Amino acid sequence: MAGSGSSEVRTPIFSGENYEFWRIKMVTIFKSLGLWSLVEKGISTPDSKKKKKKVEESTEEEADAEMIVVLMKDAKALGIIQNAVSDQIFPRIANADSAKMAWNLLYSEYHGGD
Template identity: 60%
Template sequence: MAGFGGGELRTPIFNGENYEFWSIRMKTIFKSHGLWEFVEKGVECSDSRGTDAKKKEKEESSDVGKMTLTEVLMKDAKALGLIQGVVSDAIFP
């Protein structure tokens, strides 16, 4: 297993085998870093054509709606970096 950063949870490298086991471990890691919502739902870019009521409803239903755009983009990048860092070179492309 390879580690992701010092002092953080050790992340298992996915090599194409035992996906079910690997995905359970990765879900736990994402949750522990507060990133699971980004993996599960992704990040939506704001559309200025939407109504204010719809935007407010969406923001209230999610912790992501309470973060600044910079915080959202940083967490999204961290989740993506974790995923990219834990797949083997053969699987990454």
């Protein structure tokens, strides 16, 4: 149904050709879903001082809940990347445990150089 407001995003499938076009489309998709910063920078693990300060400001349960949300967003981004590559490309990122890792693996192999 057109205009239904579906959150389903159709990702382009990367088959090993036209990486730069695919990358631009994927960045736009990640930005539209609020996931680009996570893909680009990865999951930030606060150092112990920052973590201690944050725990003082909020409960430990709240900090854990926030981390769970971040991990779920990362899993969503990783799933989008996995679904946006062909079966021939997928083995190259199959062992990536984060969206940033998968993104960087594809970038390092297919980016044409600066």
